[in-house]
Amino acid sequence: MKNAVEITKKIMCLTVKEGSVVVDCTVGNGKDTLHLAKLVGDSGRVYGFDIQQAAIDITKNSLEKESLLDRVILINDGHEKIDKYIDEELDFIIYNLGYLPKGDKRIITEASTTLESVKKALQLLKSNGLLLITSYTGHEGGKEEYKSLFTFFKSLDQKKYSVLEFSFINQKNNPPILFGLEKI
Numbered sequence: 001m002k003n004a005v006e007i008t009k010k011i012m013c014l015t016v017k018e019g020s021v022v023v024d025c026t027v028g029n030g031k032d033t034l035h036l037a038k039l040v041g042d043s044g045r046v047y048g049f050d051i052q053q054a055a056i057d058i059t060k061n062s063l064e065k066e067s068l069l070d071r072v073i074l075i076n077d078g079h080e081k082i083d084k085y086i087d088e089e090l091d092f093i094i095y096n097l098g099y100l101p102k103g104d105k106r107i108i109t110e111a112s113t114t115l116e117s118v119k120k121a122l123q124l125l126k127s128n129g130l131l132l133i134t135s136y137t138g139h140e141g142g143k144e145e146y147k148s149l150f151t152f153f154k155s156l157d158q159k160k161y162s163v164l165e166f167s168f169i170n171q172k173n174n175p176p177i178l179f180g181l182e183k184i
């Protein structure tokens with residue numbers, strides 16, 4: 001439980017089942033996409049969004065190496081257009097915000113498009129489906145993005161959604177904050 005990546009991975013393993021339909025809204029180097037592709041099995045489907053062609057290419061490569069590309073739809077476009085590409089109910093949605101570590105730190109997720117995407121993603125989420133977002137506040141624009149998500153999640157009707165915020169209260173240097181939302 002020492003970082004957000006480990007926690008999201010554990011939750012993913014508990015939630016995503018054979019046959020699940022899931023989305024990785026920030027593919028990056030494809031670690032989450034690859035993991036999801038294994039969990040959904042032959043009968044499931046993974047959608048993956050990233051605005052960087054390089055991220056899509058790297059991920060396609062790693063999926064091909066493990067013969068998992070057949071169950072993954074990689075989309076080189078912004079996750080705020082999720083409704084343009086997905087027309088089915090989703091079991092699980094994950095976002096890892098900010099910039100790609102070891103990548104171009106100027107290419108970051110933005111408060112307005114992240115919020116637009118999350119609002120649309122909630123419409124596609126199944127009842128009992130789960131949405132996880134790891135939010136970073138240490139870079140420029142990160143705090144604003146976190147605050148806009150916090151305000152939006154806080155405003156949701158508790159009869160329709162259950163939202164948790166996890167934070168590492170004894171870690172230095174702006175540790176990531178994880179939101180977990182379940183649709184009731």
Ligand SMILES: C[S@@+](CC[C@H](N)C(=O)[O-])C[C@H]1O[C@@H](n2cnc3c(N)ncnc32)[C@H](O)[C@@H]1O
Binds near residue numbers: 026032100110113
């Ligand atoms: C923190 S990284 C994701 C890391 C990834 N989960 C992994 O396992 O490597 C964030 C990614 O979001 C992407 N991104 C930024 N804005 C986006 C948008 N509007 N839609 C989709 N992806 C976006 C960036 O290109 C970057 O690759």
